[in-house]
Amino acid sequence: MKSQIIVSLAVASFLLFASRVDAGIINFDDGTLGVAVESFYSAQGVEFQNTSWRDSLNYPGTSGALVIGATNNGGLSNIYAYQKADAVIAKFQLGASSISIDAVDVGDNGFRIDAYDSLTGGTLVDFDEVLGTGFGAGSVDKLSVSATLIRRVEMYQLAAVSVDGVLVDNLEFSSSVNQVVPEPEILSYWSAGLLGLLVRRRRHEKSVA
Numbered sequence: 707m708k709s710q711i712i713v714s715l716a717v718a719s720f721l722l723f724a725s726r727v728d729a730g731i732i733n734f735d736d737g738t739l740g741v742a743v744e745s746f747y748s749a750q751g752v753e754f755q756n757t758s759w760r761d762s763l764n765y766p767g768t769s770g771a772l773v774i775g776a777t778n779n780g781g782l783s784n785i786y787a788y789q790k791a792d793a794v795i796a797k798f799q800l801g802a803s804s805i806s807i808d809a810v811d812v813g814d815n816g817f818r819i820d821a822y823d824s825l826t827g828g829t830l831v832d833f834d835e836v837l838g839t840g841f842g843a844g845s846v847d848k849l850s851v852s853a854t855l856i857r858r859v860e861m862y863q864l865a866a867v868s869v870d871g872v873l874v875d876n877l878e879f880s881s882s883v884n885q886v887v888p889e890p891e892i893l894s895y896w897s898a899g900l901l902g903l904l905v906r907r908r909r910h911e912k913s914v915a
């Protein structure tokens with residue numbers, strides 16, 4: 707009976723810890739202004755490409771002092787402006803089933819997020835887009851994509867009708883349960899528990915023999 711309880715606890719704790727890598731939120735406020743994000747959030751399962759921290763300008767809808775924008779924006783005079791060829795890219799190691807971001811200050815250049823099923827290339831599995839007016843002062847739009855498996859998202863302005871820019875903040879993502887891969891330390895924790903159980907059982911068998 708006791709060993710059954712221990713097994714149940716081991717399995718329950720394994721599932722509990724495994725589910726922790728199942729979802730995440732990144733507010734980008736732990737970075738450094740002007741620096742490239744790249745692999746800064748790889749422990750949370752996300753790697754960025756052509757992405758740098760930018761000043762949030764305390765615009766409504768942003769969190770804290772920092773947001774993200776394109777490292778290389780194709781030479782546009784506004785560092786908050788970038789189009790499809792210079793998209794901000796996020797790659798998900800485990801694969802995500804739903805992803806959302808806050809697009810702040812989207813004006814008539816619009817903004818779009820494309821979701822793909824591969825780290826490079828692949829098939830477009832979902833997209834979301836928004837179009838504002840003027841320079842988009844005060845606007846806050848949550849863009850979201852969902853699919854069975856998303857490995858990469860690309861974010862960019864739809865058009866360049868003006869020098870207007872956009873601020874991207876608060877990335878939220880979740881993975882479908884069958885794509886959850888436990889971290890190595892969780893596996894070792896779990897196997898140590900099982901080993902302890904086997905030793906106990908042996909001792910028990912010896913004592914009754």
Ligand SMILES: [Ca+2]
Nearest residue numbers: 733769770772
């Ligand atoms: Ca932020």
Ligand SMILES: [Ca+2]
Nearest residue numbers: 811841842871
């Ligand atoms: Ca704007």
